Amino acid sequence: MSQRVLPASAPTAWHSLSASDALANVKSVEAGLSQEEAARRLQEVGPNVIQRAKGDSALKLLFRQINDPLIYVLLASAALAVAMGEAIDGAVVLAVVVLNTAIGFVQELRASRAIEALSGMVPQSATVVRGGARSAIPAADVVPGDVVVLEAGDKVPADARLLSVKNLAVDESALTGESVPSDKHTQPVAEDAGVGDRKNLLFGGTLVTRGTATAVVVATGGATELGRISSMLHEATEIETPLTRSMAKVGRVLTIAIVAVALLIVGIALLRGYPPVDAMLAGISLAVAAIPEGLPAIITISLAIGVQRMARRRAVIRKLPAVETLGSTAVICSDKTGTLTRNEMTVRALWTPATPATPSTRDSGGAAGAVLEVTGVGYAPEGELRRDGAAVGELPEAARALLRAGLLCNDARMTREGDARGIEGDPTEGALVVAAQKLGVDVEETRRAYPRVDAVPFSSERQMMATLHEAPGGERVIFMKGAPEAVLGAASIGEAERAEVMAQVERMAAQGMRVLAVASRPFSDVAGAASLDEAHLTEGFALLGLEGMIDPPRPEAIDAIKACHEAGITVKMITGDHLATARAIGEQLGLVQGGARAMNGTELSRLSDEELRGAAAGTHVFARVAPEHKLRLVRALQAEGKVVAMTGDGVNDAPALKQADIGVAMGITGTAVSKESADVVLTDDNFASIRAAVEEGRRVYDNLVKALAFVLPTNLGEALILLVAVMVFPIAGGVPLMPITAVQILWVNLVATVALSLPLAFEAMEKDVMGRPPRDPREPILSRFVLVRTAIVAVLMTAGAIAVFLYEYSTEVRGGVVSDFAYREAQTAAVTTVVLFQIFYVLNCRSLRDSILAIGLFSNPWIYVGIGGLLALQLCFVYAPFMHTLFGSAPLSLDAWIKSTLVAMSILPVMSVERWWRLRRSRRSGEGERQAAAPGVGGVAGVMASRGGA
Numbered sequence: 001m002s003q004r005v006l007p008a009s010a011p012t013a014w015h016s017l018s019a020s021d022a023l024a025n026v027k028s029v030e031a032g033l034s035q036e037e038a039a040r041r042l043q044e045v046g047p048n049v050i051q052r053a054k055g056d057s058a059l060k061l062l063f064r065q066i067n068d069p070l071i072y073v074l075l076a077s078a079a080l081a082v083a084m085g086e087a088i089d090g091a092v093v094l095a096v097v098v099l100n101t102a103i104g105f106v107q108e109l110r111a112s113r114a115i116e117a118l119s120g121m122v123p124q125s126a127t128v129v130r131g132g133a134r135s136a137i138p139a140a141d142v143v144p145g146d147v148v149v150l151e152a153g154d155k156v157p158a159d160a161r162l163l164s165v166k167n168l169a170v171d172e173s174a175l176t177g178e179s180v181p182s183d184k185h186t187q188p189v190a191e192d193a194g195v196g197d198r199k200n201l202l203f204g205g206t207l208v209t210r211g212t213a214t215a216v217v218v219a220t221g222g223a224t225e226l227g228r229i230s231s232m233l234h235e236a237t238e239i240e241t242p243l244t245r246s247m248a249k250v251g252r253v254l255t256i257a258i259v260a261v262a263l264l265i266v267g268i269a270l271l272r273g274y275p276p277v278d279a280m281l282a283g284i285s286l287a288v289a290a291i292p293e294g295l296p297a298i299i300t301i302s303l304a305i306g307v308q309r310m311a312r313r314r315a316v317i318r319k320l321p322a323v324e325t326l327g328s329t330a331v332i333c334s335d336k337t338g339t340l341t342r343n344e345m346t347v348r349a350l351w352t353p354a355t356p357a358t359p360s361t362r363d364s365g366g367a368a369g370a371v372l373e374v375t376g377v378g379y380a381p382e383g384e385l386r387r388d389g390a391a392v393g394e395l396p397e398a399a400r401a402l403l404r405a406g407l408l409c410n411d412a413r414m415t416r417e418g419d420a421r422g423i424e425g426d427p428t429e430g431a432l433v434v435a436a437q438k439l440g441v442d443v444e445e446t447r448r449a450y451p452r453v454d455a456v457p458f459s460s461e462r463q464m465m466a467t468l469h470e471a472p473g474g475e476r477v478i479f480m481k482g483a484p485e486a487v488l489g490a491a492s493i494g495e496a497e498r499a500e501v502m503a504q505v506e507r508m509a510a511q512g513m514r515v516l517a518v519a520s521r522p523f524s525d526v527a528g529a530a531s532l533d534e535a536h537l538t539e540g541f542a543l544l545g546l547e548g549m550i551d552p553p554r555p556e557a558i559d560a561i562k563a564c565h566e567a568g569i570t571v572k573m574i575t576g577d578h579l580a581t582a583r584a585i586g587e588q589l590g591l592v593q594g595g596a597r598a599m600n601g602t603e604l605s606r607l608s609d610e611e612l613r614g615a616a617a618g619t620h621v622f623a624r625v626a627p628e629h630k631l632r633l634v635r636a637l638q639a640e641g642k643v644v645a646m647t648g649d650g651v652n653d654a655p656a657l658k659q660a661d662i663g664v665a666m667g668i669t670g671t672a673v674s675k676e677s678a679d680v681v682l683t684d685d686n687f688a689s690i691r692a693a694v695e696e697g698r699r700v701y702d703n704l705v706k707a708l709a710f711v712l713p714t715n716l717g718e719a720l721i722l723l724v725a726v727m728v729f730p731i732a733g734g735v736p737l738m739p740i741t742a743v744q745i746l747w748v749n750l751v752a753t754v755a756l757s758l759p760l761a762f763e764a765m766e767k768d769v770m771g772r773p774p775r776d777p778r779e780p781i782l783s784r785f786v787l788v789r790t791a792i793v794a795v796l797m798t799a800g801a802i803a804v805f806l807y808e809y810s811t812e813v814r815g816g817v818v819s820d821f822a823y824r825e826a827q828t829a830a831v832t833t834v835v836l837f838q839i840f841y842v843l844n845c846r847s848l849r850d851s852i853l854a855i856g857l858f859s860n861p862w863i864y865v866g867i868g869g870l871l872a873l874q875l876c877f878v879y880a881p882f883m884h885t886l887f888g889s890a891p892l893s894l895d896a897w898i899k900s901t902l903v904a905m906s907i908l909p910v911m912s913v914e915r916w917w918r919l920r921r922s923r924r925s926g927e928g929e930r931q932a933a934a935p936g937v938g939g940v941a942g943v944m945a946s947r948g949g950a
Contacts, residue, residue, distance in 0.1 A: 014161045014218045015198040016191040022161040028145035028216055030163060032129035041143040048142045048158055048204075048220035050230050066101055072255075126157035129214070146217040150208050158204045159224040160215035162186045167459045168211035170202060173337070174650040174671050175225060175627075176576035180345070180427055180514075181209045183460040194601045194624045195225065195652075196576050199460075205651065211460075229627050232655035233677065242643060242661075242777035243324040243704070247299070250782060258290045261719065269726050282726050285742040289718035289749075292711050298754060302707060302761040306700035314683045315693035316667065322679035324704065325662050326697025329569060330642040330774040333634065333660070336575035336582065338669050338685050339647055340561075340589060341551040344378040345427040347435035348513060349548035350385075351504045352398035353497065371504070372399060374435055377552040379414070379421040381438040395440050402545040403441050405518045406432035408450050409467045409479035414443070428514065431549045432481075450477075454532040462486060468523060468532040476523035478532065480541055487517035491543045504546055512584025513548035520544055550581065553588045560691035561589055568773030569694065574622045574630055576652065582623035591620045600624040604632070612636045630656035643777050647682075647690065649674055664690055699765045701775065702848075707757040708781065710845040712790045714753055714838060717797035718745050721830070724802060737823075739805040739830045743887050747877065752835045752870055756842045759866040763846055764859045785848070789914070796910055797837045800903040805830040808896060824890040828878055829900055832892065835874050836904035839867050844911045851915070 014022055023029060033041070066075075075097060126139045129147040139157040142148070148160055156170070162184060169181040176182070176196035185199050195203070202215050204224040221227055262283040269279035306323040310316070317323055337343050350372040372392065376383020385392040385399065395403075412425030412433050423430030437443050450469040453476065458465035464482025471477045480487055484505045488498055501517070508515045519541035523532075561571050573591055575582050579600045586592035598621035607615055609632070616636040622629070630646070634656045637644045646653070646660035649670040654677040657663030665678035666685040675681050682689045721739050729737040740748075809826035846863060847855045858864075877883050878892050892900075 013191045015189050015201050018188055019163045019186055026145045031132040032147040033145050034131050038143055047140040049140050144217050149214055151212045152208050152210055154208045156202045156204055156206050158217045159219040160202045160217045162200045162215045165213045166211050168213045169209050171207045171209050175652045185460050195626050242328045246781035258287050262287045265726050286719050286722045288742045289745045290715050292715050298707050298757050305761045310693050310696045313692040314689040316681045319679045323700050326694050327701040328643045328775045328777050329645045329694055331570045331637050332645045333572045333574050334647045336573055339687050340557045341553050342378050345431040345549050346377050346552050347374050347431050347547050347549045352545040379434050383438045403436040405479040405520055405544050407436040409481045466537050478523050479520050481516050481518045484517040487519050491519050491541045508548035512581035513550045515548050517546055518544045556688040560688040563691055567770040572620045579623040582621050586621035601626050601629050604629045627652040634659045695770055698769045703761050703763050706760045706845045709786050710757050713793035716794035720798040744831050755870040756838055756866050759862040762860050762862040801830045801833045804833045824888055828889045829896050833900040836900055840904050840907045
């Protein structure tokens with residue numbers, strides 16, 4: 001036969017070539033390359049390594065922290081304050097900037113190491129044939145054309161076309177997602193076969209689990225499947241989180257507004273006769289007042305608290321902003337094996353054929369076409385046998401014979417460590433052992449009664465294995481199991497019975513099951529034979545039946561998916577497994593219903609990006625997908641404006657994990673590459689933990705909005721106090737009268753505000769947190785509700801603080817002479833009034849939907865710890881001499897405290913009226929009832945309007 005040599009310009013489909021054609025195309029021979037030719041090729045193509053990506057430098061990370069408009073305003077304010085002789089004010093502002101920069105810098109310094117992890121998958125050495133002789137060389141020196149020799153336990157050094165195999169199986173789960181090792185052969189396969197179906201290829205980084213092989217290397221380094229994934233990792237872009245986008249927008253708007261108003265206040269001050277220095281100080285004070293300096297720390301600490309809570313629920317957060325993004329998730333794309341399923345092959349169905357020679361078998365349930373269901377999942381030997389939905393009392397003899405043969409023609413062993421049960425050996429064989437034990441067949445007793453004498457091991461060419469046993473009574477019997485087509489080829493059955501068997505095989509396969517056929521024959525039929533060999537496996541076998549198995553869904557995953565659907569989150573299963581298996585699991589999980597279809601990777605490859613967007617939205621099960629398919633699916637969903645979470649455990653998942661808004665890797669089965677590419681790592685590999693993490697993410701966002709609704713009125717109120725003072729207050733003795741100074745504003749912003757807002761991060765979860773649809777990431781975090789409430793509280797705080805300041809100042813001034821002590825005392829009373837306003841207002845911010853009585857006065861004891869701590873600090877501010885020096889404060893009388901407290905308490909009835917008004921308005925419009933049934937979290941405005949806020 002003439003060799004098929006591909007043109008140089010054609011993409012090489014090595015799997016579609018014969019072994020000889022592959023050797024010809026790579027210009028090699030089975031005796032391998034010469035040392036000289038290998039050296040020349042190494043010089044030409046370079047070493048067999050994955051190139052590593054360079055991370056951002058420390059300086060670049062540092063610049064990223066200060067490259068923010070609000071930071072620039074603060075730096076300019078600090079510089080101006082120092083230039084005008086206000087060194088303390090400038091130093092305090094600068095310290096705030098340094099603190100926030102340090103927090104962000106440390107967080108981002110943990111750079112992703114996904115490419116390094118990929119490089120670690122390439123083995124250190126390889127066995128090659130060069131010039132007809134075997135030698136061990138560094139894996140980095142392997143070149144295209146090298147003939148490599150592999151055996152069980154070896155890592156494949158590069159992509160290679162198989163030349164010869166003996167009983168070869170390779171664990172490719174990291175690349176394909178298949179839950180069982182892939183049996184390999186040397187025959188060409190279809191050119192459009194997916195990675196998982198290229199049975200004649202080996203891929204770099206995968207592991208040989210059984211058998212031996214020789215193969216010719218066809219790609220090294222960046223040209224391998226691993227290298228291709230590495231390139232996709234470079235191309236995948238990390239998406240900015242919804243919170244980051246929202247806060248960046250808030251920052252830009254605030255910066256423009258603050259600069260404009262600061263310039264306005266400077267102009268007004270100059271027009272009113274302020275000295276230039278005092279006019280500039282007024283502008284600086286307003287900028288400091290309006291900027292929520294404590295907000296970055298509040299957000300960071302709130303997210304960190306969320307990280308701790310998620311860790312307790314088995315979700316380890318690697319990147320802090322991921323905490324909030326989880327709460328915005330609209331689509332979860334999940335891997336199947338081990339995440340939605342148990343990763344424990346389980347026999348779910350038995351079929352035994354007609355046995356007319358033994359009527360007693362029919363009487364006990366083994367009649368023609370006996371279709372039996374096996375209950376129970378996983379490796380625990382717990383379950384029962386059912387027929388037509390009803391439990392079968394005594395195990396039918398035909399079923400017992402089938403289970404016994406599957407148990408004996410088997411190399412797997414059950415293991416147990418404490419309460420944990422497992423399998424030692426092939427998962428498929430393990431399922432047969434568990435099925436036998438759970439249905440009453442004593443495993444150890446049966447193996448003692450039927451000791452093994454000889455065996456012909458499984459091979460990918462034969463697709464079967466056989467064992468020879470000494471049966472009770474001294475007779476010998478051969479048991480065989482394997483692919484139905486292979487076993488039927490050795491069975492003595494007629495065409496009608498063969499058709500019936502294949503119909504049952506197709507029925508089980510349509511349910512996603514992997515089907516094995518089991519048969520037996522007396523060894524005495526083999527005349528003169530002393531041991532078992534392949535010649536004894538060609539004919540004369542009696543078919544005992546079929547065993548259908550599947551990796552079953554986790555029960556908790558079914559519940560978690562239902563909860564996600566109720567929360568408006570779409571769940572999609574993306575797996576490398578076969579389409580029939582994926583669809584069957586999808587139906588059991590509630591992902592595929594009615595006429596909904598599942599798609600495979602080949603179909604996806606034919607779709608344009610626009611067509612894929614439609615398919616991605618309407619299809620929930622994708623099978624036989626390659627890494628590029630997963631990446632395209634994530635991008636297609638993101639193009640529709642969805643916040644996408646992607647789960648995975650293999651190398652093939654890494655690019656999609658990085659591209660997704662939230663990448664979720666498996667902590668137990670996950671590769672180092674997937675973990676380094678992810679934002680979240682699940683310590684139990686359980687989809688239910690993703691649902692719990694989403695729930696915590698929504699809680700974190702709720703509490704962040706509460707903190708924002710609490711912080712902003714204080715900043716606006718302080719700015720309004722200064723604005724009113726500059727526009728209205730007199731200038732006494734050439735000195736402007738100011739109710740509050742810049743350093744006093746920083747005291748309120750950094751100490752009082754942070755002390756009260758941080759306890760909000762511990763607020764209990766809202767009752768309907770998983771009863772709302774996902775928050776629209778495009779909706780601003782500053783909803784209409786937050787803005788309206790900010791304005792109301794700020795105006796009230798401004799009026800109260802100014803009233804207290806003027807009262808105290810006018811009372812203390814004697815004979816029309818300005819007293820510095822009276823001035824500082826009045827300022828201290830104003831600051832104290834603002835702090836007390838915050839204390840009463842924070843109680844209203846504990847829930848933005850219900851009243852404090854509805855959520856429980858003591859459901860969050862930390863709020864009272866914060867209030868107590870702040871009162872202690874404020875007493876220090878008022879009475880400690882060193883605080884008088886630092887902040888210009890002064891002692892207050894009891895009378896002043898009482899007046900400040902009464903004024904601050906005015907916030908309580910005002911908030912009650914505001915809540916009543918919104919409830920009445922929402923009921924009139926009918927929104928309240930509708931949103932109570934399905935409140936949205938796309939911005940808190942709608943939900944808060946429906947329930948009335950605090």
